[in-house]
Amino acid sequence: MDFDFSEDQEMIRSSMKSMLDKEYPPEKVREMEEDPKGYDPGLWKQMAELGWLGLSLPEEYGGAGADVLDLMIVIEEMGRKLLSGPFFSTMVLCSLPLVRFGSPEQKKEYLTSIANGEQIWTLAYSEPSATHDLSGVQLRAHLQDETYRLSGTKIFVPYAHVADYLLVVARTDEGDESGITLFIVDGKDSGLSTEIIPTAAHDKQCEVTFDEVSVPKNMVLGEVGKGQDIVKFIFQQGAALKSAEMLGGVEAMLEMTNAYAKERVQFDRPIGSFQAIQHKMADLLIEIEGLRYMVHETCWAISNDSASDFLISATKTKANEVYQRTGIECMRIHGAVGFTKELDLGLYHLRSKASEHTMGDSQFHREIIARELEQYEAPIFGLR
Amino acid sequence: MDFQFGDKEEALRKEIREFVKQELPPGWVRNALAEESRDEDWAFTLSISKKLSEKGWLTMAWPKEYGGMGASLWEHLVFREEAGYWGIPGVTMGVGGVDWVGPSLILYGSEEQKKTHLPLIASGEQDGVWCTGYSEPNAGSDFANIGTKAIRDGDGYVVNGQKIWTSAAHRSRWIWLAAVTAPQEPKKHKRISILIVDMKSPGITINPIINYAGYHFFNEVFFDDVKVPAENLVGEENRGWYQLMSSLAHERGSIAPGSCGYNKRMLDELVHYVKETGLINNPRIRHKLADRAIEIEALKVLVYQTIWKMSKGQVPFYEPARDKVFNDYIFERLSMTGMEILGLYSQMDPQSEDEKWKKLKGSFEAMYWLFPGMSIAGGTDEIQKNIIAMFGLELPKS
DSSP: OOOOHHHHHHHHHHHHHHHHHHHHHHHHHHHHSSSSSOSSSHHHHHHHHHHHHGGTGGGGGTOOOOOOOHHHHHHHHHHHHHHTTHHHHIIIIOOOOOOHHHOOHHHHHHHHHHHHOOEEEEEEEOOOOOSSGGGGGGOOOETTEEEEEEEEEEEEETGGGGGEEEEEEEESSSSSSSEEEEEEEETOOOOOEEEEEEOOOOEEEEEOOOOOEEEEGEEEOOOTBBBHHHHHHHOOOOOOHHHHHHHHHHHHHHHHHHHHHOOOEEEEEEGGGSHHHHHHHHHHHHHEEEEEEEEHHHHHHHTTTOOOHHHHHHHHHHHHHHHHHHHHHHHHHHGGGGGSSSSTTTHHHTHHHHHHHHHHHHHHHHHHHHHHHHHHOOOHHHHO | BOOOOOOOHHHHHHHHHHHHHHSTTTTOOOTTOOOOHHHHHHHHHHHHHHHHHHTTTTTTTSSSSTTSOOOOHHHHHHHHHHHHTTTTOOOSSTTTTIIIIIIHHHOOOOHHHHHHHHHHHHHHHHHGGGEEOOTTTTTTTGGOOOOOEEETTTTTEEEEEEOOOOOTGGOOOOEEEEEEEEETTTGGGGSSEEEEETTTTTEEEOOOOOOOOOOEEEEEEEEEEEEEGGGGGETTTTOOHHHHHHHHHHHHHHHHHHHHHHHHHHHHHHHHHHHHHHHHHOOOHHHHHHHHHHHHHHHHHHHHHHHHHHHHTTOOHHHHHHHHHHHHHHHHHHHHHHHHHHHGGGEEEEEEETTTTOOOGGHHHHHHHHHHTTTTTSSHHHHHHHHHIIIIIIOOOO
């Protein structure tokens, strides 16, 4: 049992942190909300040059071959600074499944370009059914003359408006869990139309409409009709790493609130000296530290191929609950100023819903946990 | 980073499960705080303490020269976690015998005290059972405000005063007593000493305090000119407060692992019950159980992190407070979920012998009626949050 990071891991953290401290102050977060692209291409290029975009890709494709634990560290730091942009969708939601399930040709074709910063990717999963499970996937892919044709609508697709490729979860057959196939779709296809959804965080999530989009057979990821395993893989890695991003966010919120509680004086004393404030913050600390070690345990377990469905879903649910609670309580501790546009706190709080609904909301994950509990053979029953 | 136990810990876990199979009745559940209340439970508790002593597990965390096994913090954690899960009674030798009397004597005790008391505690015998005399009517959270006096007289002390909420006093041979030895000293922290007092001493009166749910673990203990030999002073006179603060470090890692195991067991029992009754198909119940499982996982990693910090030789200043508050939160939520699931049957007296009515051996009723008390014992949650604010958040003094 060891909760420490290695020296290498600490180095990864400090270099990501120093890059973001320099390149991504809160003004930049605000600027990106207004920016039509929603990310900084200059910074994207710089991240490619520094190797961040190839961090978890195999060395043969110009990557660094790092594991999920390393990725967790950089994503935690990104969450702390609210780095907006297609890093998560490209690196986590698309490149990890490409590495695991892609054909040798697909890997050769795409991974090097991702590592070089030449390609932005995103995952198109959610649909107007607005459920997180596979029964909600209704976008149809029909095989016609050796080519698939995709028609339907995907919603809340992050950064689809700038994506070079979309990984599209589509239905090739009836069924709830089965009949799912993943397609690699060229973002510039004329059958695609993209519209940015006016979200609270202005975080460039899009509605993408597919009108008879042609996709050749060799653009299927994995096997036709067997996409549910790939989706599960994406949800697991994605839920764990989104939780890491959220952890960075709640840590930043607590830090700024702590600093404020020490400096804001009322009744001739810093408000942080009042037990009413102290106990609220103590409650947050307990929740945040619980989340921190669950995130670390889960990402460690994924890196060691021993993560259970329970652990992943427990961590994401915890992240959802803690992120929301932290935003609300930190706002209250700040008083009226916490409610202003000038304060960075609101930037974090406004992103709570986007994170919560990425890779499964709490209801979705609680149901997974309940199923796990149902099937679990507790040690006590072995003795009865 | 590594979230696995080593082979040694896993082997120990197996061995403990073998012990449980042999020594505990089938389906045994240990209800919260039920050890000391009734005579037959207490007799069973002590019989298990004796067996744990024979295994060497009772005081495994102590150094070998003092009757321990020199076990690592991780082995000790595994032992306590399993004891909590399987409900192994008698792991503490009253209140504090194993967890702070022994370790404090090792730190501050005289050679004579160590020679007398450490083997007694490690033996698992009645004469090694302790209670702890800290709280008084006017010294609860404000512990330094104690008024029980131990005045030097010739070759000993004369103790007068009263302790209250003294858990297990009626089962204990010894009391680990905090008393004022320098009444004229204006600084409250500088006038307290720790004394070892034989509960059979003339002048000691124990009055039971039965709690509202009918359990007897609290007592009042009165001291009326009780003579205590001078050699029963532990460490330095008037340094009791400081000794307590530093011996707290030893107590810290001991309690929470047991709760981790206990909570896990309660959840497992509940899941088994809802599967049998079909309540598992109720989505609301499913999601509540999921939430309880998440909380139990969160407590586990918090407690492990505390032990990890200790294993690196660091003092966990606020982590045990953090773990206690979170555990109290779990006791509350878990017992409420359990009571909701038991429905009509949640109305049973957990101490009733009538198995016809009690579901899950009354364990959820016991937990539910007792959790408010457990959140007060060992420092209220409010005091714990003050500690978190001071050491975890470094906020200004309130």
